[in-house]
Amino acid sequence: MDLSRVIIVPIPNIENNAAWFGYLRSYVPPFQVAYTGNPFVAMLLREAGIEVRQQPLYDRQKYNSTRIRELMLKGDPEWEDLVPKSVAEIIRKINGIERLKTIATGEAEPHKW
Numbered sequence: 001m002d003l004s005r006v007i008i009v010p011i012p013n014i015e016n017n018a019a020w021f022g023y024l025r026s027y028v029p030p031f032q033v034a035y036t037g038n039p040f041v042a043m044l045l046r047e048a049g050i051e052v053r054q055q056p057l058y059d060r061q062k063y064n065s066t067r068i069r070e071l072m073l074k075g076d077p078e079w080e081d082l083v084p085k086s087v088a089e090i091i092r093k094i095n096g097i098e099r100l101k102t103i104a105t106g107e108a109e110p111h112k113w
Contacts, residue, residue, distance in 0.1 A: 021048045072097050073104055 009028050033051045036042050042052040071079035080088045
């Protein structure tokens, strides 16, 4: 695959499923294929005539973001073995575990950020 032809675009979510595909199209150049692990997104894309592909997930039971966050919150150092070393370094550098604990209390309201 020619990676010069691949782009990754983060798309803010909207709650209106009927308008979602048009919203998506406004963010990206024309495309025929999309990759997603989200079954609902895959359904919306297929309904719009887009070919959907999914990369196989590698050991999803072990490499699961919810599990990793739970390990971090419990103070279990195993989380560091489940992420790339560079990611663990950044999390430590930005005091990520304390930030996660603040968010986990529910007081931070990250959904409003």
